[in-house]
Amino acid sequence: MLRRRNGTEIETSTNTESQIQKENGKGGIEVERKGKEKAKVVKKKKKGSCVDSCCWFIGCICSIWWFLIFIFNAMPASFPQYVTEAITGPLPDPPGVKLRKEGLTVNHPVVFVPGIVTGGLELWEGHQCAEGLFRKRLWGGTFGDVYKRPLCWVEHMSLDNETGLDPPGIRVRPVSGLVAADYFAPGYFVWAVLIANLARIGYEEKTMYMAAYDWRISFQNTEVRDQTLSRIKSNIELMVATNGGKKVVVIPHSMGVLYFLHFMKWVEAPAPMGGGGGPDWCAKHIKAVMNIGGPFLGVPKVVSGLFSVEARDIAVARAFAPGVLDKDVFGLQTLQHVMRMTRTWDSTMSMIPKGGDTIWGGIDWSPEEGYDCSAKKSRNNDTQTTSQNGKGGLGFKKSVNYGRIISFGKDVAEIHSSKIERMDFRGAFRGNNLANTTCHDVWTEYNDMGVGGVKAVADYKVYTSGSILDLLHFVAPKMMMRGDAHFSYGIADNLDDPKYEHYKYWSNPLETKLPNAPDMEIYSMYGVGVPTERAYVYKLTPAAECYIPFQIDTSAEGGSEGTCLKGGVFSVDGDETVPVLSAGFMCAKGWRGKTRFNPSGIPTYIREYNHAPPANLLEGRGTQSGAHVDIMGNFALIDDIIRVAAGATGEDLGGDRVYSDIYKWSEKIHLQL
């Protein structure tokens, strides 16, 4: 107000002096009046001064924020890069740019197969509480609705407990297209970096395809419900046809590896159960399968996930703030709800460790034994190398019994098998629990288990991967009943047995033959150098009434410096989720050369990427990471993929690239090949 008046006065100042005087007088009076008013207002506001200062403070922050945003938007787009380069020195070219300069261009079409959890899911039909969410993402994106209406969200994300398909009245479907899994949440890339780099050498929608599927349901059910496998088949055929007969390069990640294994069997199987593509479909359409972080033989993490819905992260949270997760905060019963939801997802069962004791080790034996955990930590730390060497020699004696995937109590995990007293739980009484009715509406199958059953489980003390299956059958019979119809975890004695034509064996590499496609190539690309969960120390939950009766014993610590046991979890080399053994064994031994699992002798290659944490915060999630998801931004991996997509073979890349002990471990596994 004041300003404007001043301005007009200046403009009119060329007029007569008297006018100015008048104006000034007026203005002065006006201002005086205003000033008085102001003073009054201030006096009045004395009482509410706290609110005022709050408002003032918020106003300040908002204004500054807007101002910064404005500046940020006005800034040229290359500015952040310029700053980064000024601090860290020139960045290396992204692999796409580098390879483009080398002259690489689009050659083979590329198919991405996303893994579990990373793909988006959207709502197509829902209950009353989910109104307005039509075609909005329930999974992926900002997860805004988890906070707004958590119970509604859990209800929509769960599947039917009996069939493993949609519950009545709810249809949640995978997002399709590249957007399905380029970013999991805003800013958290999954495939985006790889897509951007492929685009640099000329890839676009017509040569890239994201085989998005509903990762909650079992592999065969994606075909039954959504015809996803048929779509993938048709899309691959289309891409081969429209790109001049060039075969596709398939890049599955995480569980997508198993899904694509299933696909390769499905597509060649005859029509009612399979896709009817004929016995040479894979040979005709697929150039290479580049598995990233593939849990071929399963992931021990899944066991703890199914058993007590906790992974290391949750166990740590529980250790720091005991009771928070267990109490009925706001009546939410978080973990129980999560357990109920995840147990309806059939796909998690595809990643239960496969191959039993032969692969994962028995009570006293495991392929990884002798692995030195301190070596991993000190690899990036030169000062410790001497001490590490010394320890390496000494520590061999008390090597970890990784074979015991679940043990009750730290001592049980370490002593020799002959000293363990075990009581078989299999025949134990699973009576109705009286506490069942008091446990609200949250249904976990533990409510059906009597106290006796829980005790019987704990009394068995040690579970190897063979007995884990029995354990899960015992604690979650309904889930495993569904699981048995869709997945199998054994090792085939005779692959020609006609029973192996059933789809439940297709995703288990130990019970299927690879397709007859000698020109195809299979890569196993995974990160190493990150401690990965391998075995757990459990304890009974103190108040075993309504809660999940078991939890990881976070107090179990290894003691010495170079220990593998930390917070109740034994870790081993891997990519934070998948142990090296699971990711590498098939390519290192199971399929190497002409074996019974690989009758046509498809060449296999192992490409390991040693984990190096990001050098500074500016690098974000790092360009040399080996972690399970972050590896998708690893420049070396992207480089390899682009080269293969542009036509290189495994030999051109340099064959195997191994940092871990995978060959040594594979040799310890006695598997008939």
Place this chain on the structure above:
Amino acid sequence: MASILRFRKLCYVEPVKCSSLGFESFETPKIEKKDEGIGPSIENVLQKQEKKKSKRQPKEWRCVDYCCWTIGFMCTTWWLLLFLYHCLPVTLTGFQVPEPPGARLKREGLTALHPVVLVPGIVTGGLELWEGRPCADGLFRKRLWGGSFTEIFKRPLCWLEHLSLHNETGLDPPGIRVRAVPGLVAADYFAPGYFVWAVLIENLARIGYEGKNLHMAAYDWRLSFQNTEIRDQALSRLKSKIELMFVTNGYKKVVVVPHSMGVIYFLHFLKWVESPPPMGGGGGPGWCAKHIKAVMNIGPAFLGVPKTVSNIFSAESKDVAFVRAMAPGVLDSEMLGLQTLEHVMRVSRTWDSIISLMPKGGETIWGNMDWSPEEGYDCDLARKRYMKPSLNDKKSNNSDGKRGFHIEDYVKYGRIISFGKAASQLPSSQLPTLGLKEFSSTSTSSSSNSPCGEVWTEYDEMSRDSIQKVPENKAYTARTLVDLLHFVAPKMMRRAEAHFSHGIAENLDDPKYAHYKYWSNPLETKLPDAPDMEIYCLCGVGIPTERSYVYKPSPSDRCKSIPFRIDSSADGSDNGCLKGGVYFVDGDESVPVLSAGFMCAKGWRGRTRFNPSGIATYVREYQHKPPASLLEGRGIESGAHVDIMGNVALIEDVLRVAAGATGAEIGGDTIYSDIIRMSERINLQL
């Protein structure tokens, strides 16, 4: 400005002085008095006030504080309201919404049966960047077209550069790859909140449709139809998708729902898919019969849209002309050196697809100098209908009377472009005729080319006298228009000739009609041999639609402006069809009824030479009713070109057909307009 600065300084500096060195503050105004001597008296008073206050209250609220306070207060209130809004149950916040047709039909027992393919039209599909110049850094896979269009404001020239195509080939310029967004997101919403397909998709979902039986055939709508196949294999993808959906949904044929330009795109597809491989898709002659149950064309632009002509000719349509009339000079002055219209013209002229929408069929369909099929159309009546949905019997009697008396006053719609209002109304005998052939001889390369800056419109290459030749001809019909465009935009038309044709076939068995450039013209192709297929024309009626234009030469004939523009001063003949230089006729705001309905009403009706297998056709018209209240948004009974996608009756028709109904079951034809009479006036050999 100085005073503002000083005031601000006061705000910041003064109170400190006041509190610490009270007497010094008396000196500052003196110094400032020397500077200006106007403001100080105010400031003196202000300072005194402030000093007084500061004595009473050491903690003083200053101007900046008040600003902050206000902003903070507003923000807090806003957040509070937002929070409350989110806390409220969804049903409470929304007003009582009428039940969507999908929900009603679901109760009737309809479920998903035939897979549905949606084919979006021009402009409504999203485009995203895959490779660009340095100026488009950070926009990888971001939408350039559709969405919030923020980049237009941030870097307009960069944006235009990326959206234009190559001037010679009509494909990507080197180093730039802009591609269609795939999937349902491509055209569900054009901009946030502005639905295109979203309402239809939602209603389809209610009766059980989902990703596996609902497909959006997104394509790059800037390219000519055959080029979408050459560059992106869009037609092959569509074919494979339809085949896949056919198989995975239990061998149920698909229902195709194209909109606007998608209609002729799909017409092109129908021919392409059955043609032999080098040029076509090699699906064999039975492909359509085997895979397609019905084609439900929404707002079909079968015979072209007159709007396109004005667009190509002078980059303006009704809206632009109106702006120009209101604020003359705004668009023409070189504000900020932007030259908006010229840029728009240059970019849109590189888009081949626009040419596919030019009026087809020449004078036979669109009328000549003295005749047009729509003649006798009463705009007043239509406007009244438009304003007041209820039909007035008295009025209609009245109009019948008019039709009898005023035959000579009919609007001469046939003259799509006329120079001057008089030229649009005179009988043809009084018009000076100039052989159009003369144009081509006079066109020479222009000398004014060099000073015309970097904006290239083909008008720069025309010499001034040849520009002056254009208005001499006074009136252009659909036939002479093509010559005119050849004259003013030779390069564009040369590209277009290779991809589109706008004539009428004499003999459809002529082998030349096997070329793809004829496939999108319904008057030069036969429909596929698929007697069980159904073709619907679903179009809105009751909205005045642009049909022909009154032009004038631009007053300032400087090199940078487009030399012609719509004469927005030409207004109102007696029956009110002329408004702002544009003659209106019945239609859906973009497509006149003639173009939308003729093929279904006459051209393909029964067994004609264009429809040898006798595919059943249905005309379903939807009378426009403006939304009753603001709460209804864009209306649930709208007949406008895009808003019709939210029309409840149309959605119901689509849903019923998708759920298995035939055209006869949903009630055959519903006709509100004069399309039958108009069609009868057209003498087309069938």
